[in-house]
Amino acid sequence: MEIGVGLPGHVTGVEERTLLTWARRAEERGFASLIASDRLAWSTPDPLITLAAAAGATERIRLVTSVLLAPLHTNPALFAKAAATLDRIAGAGRLHLGLAPGAREDDYRASHLDFRTRGRALDALVERVTAIWRGEEEVGPAPVTPGGPPLWFGGTSQATLRRVASHGTGWIAGTDGDIEEFLAFATRLHHRWKEAGRQGRPRIRATAMFALGDHARPSLARAVTDYxxxxxxxxxxxxIDTAATTADAVHAVVTAYEAAGLDELVFVGNATDPRQIDLLADVLGDRLASPDRTTGGPDGSR
Structure with a gap:
């Protein structure tokens, strides 16, 4: 099982340049992926722009949106171009797009968009964007990753199963730490994948909240309560209760998800100090990749 780290972009008051320090340090310490989250009616920095800056500040670490509120991007051709541009900046295989309709109605009110039709809007965007990346329309530049960046989908609905089976590389699970619910949905996903005639198996990422150090629990409680x-x-x-705020808790989360067959576990930061990267890396030890090794799977094949 690989281990990634999530930027603390949701933490109130975080400075964007601090996130670049996180990105560089995450690569140096051998984390497999760097994750950027998305909100509109919140102070979270834009994930695509954040990852573009991170792409310029790093060389190997995967760059992942978890999860991008794709229906807010109402021009699929423009979105296809923006994502393909980022794919080219990052280099083949580094960019992974985690997409979801989102559960917060205020993001849609701020966009003057209909919250009730967000699922249909996501499906329409995915169909158009993947067609563009296959070269069926003259919208450029073309992505450097064959077929475009791999798509991952969030959520636990029937629509999520359908999206992963039809267009996805895998599923991104949430942060509530319920292993039984995780396993139940993963089993359903594997069945749906086979029913769709897909080869291999779907890849699965999960996210877990963390904060470490002297003020870990108060920092996490503030960030989570606000967000x-x-x-x-x-x-x-x-x-809060399922987050990792001690070394023992980090190891317990890793052990539980590893036993569940997870491909990648992402620890999402809830304190902005970049030293959080070192605290987490020191706890994880040799579970992390060698920093000089090019990051591999979960692969982006379709």
């Missing part, structure tokens, strides 16, 4: 307030206090408590 997930829309979901209610019970969900906030669940995220």
């Amino acid at each position: 997930y307030a829309f979901a209610g206090p019970d969900y906030v408590r669940t995220v």
Whole structure:
């Protein structure tokens, strides 16, 4: 199982240049992927621009959106061009696009878009964008990754199963830490993948919240309480209680997901100090890749 790190872009007050320090340090310490999240009605930096800057600051680490609110991009051709440009800047295979419709209605109000039709909008965008990347329309530049960046989908709906089976490389699971629910959905996904006639198997990433050091739990509680307030206090408590704020908790999360057959576990930062990267890397030890090794799978094949 590979291990990635998620930028603390959702933390109130984070400075964008700090995220570049995170990116460089994550590559230096051997993390497999760098993850950027997405919100519109929040202070989260734009994930595609953030990853473009990270691509220029790094050489090998994968660059992943988890998850991009794709229906907010209402011009599929322009989105296809932007993503292909980032793919070319990063280099073949480095960019992975995690997409989802999103669960927060305020992001759609801010866009003057219909929250109720977001699923259909995502499906239409994916169909058009993948057709462009196959060369069926003259929209450029073409991506350097054959067929375009691999697509991953978030969520736990029937539509998520369909999207992964029809267009995806894999599924990105959420942050609530429920291994039983994770395994149940993963089993359904494998069945749907086979029913669709896909070869191999779907790849699976999961995310886990973390903060380490002297003020780990208060830092995490502030970040999570602010960010997930829309979901209610019970969900906030669940995220806080299942987050990794000690070395033992980090190892427990790794062990649980490794036993569940996960391909990559991503620890999402909840404190902005770049030293969080070193604290996490020191806990993980030889579970991380050698920093001088080119990052490999989960592969981007379709």
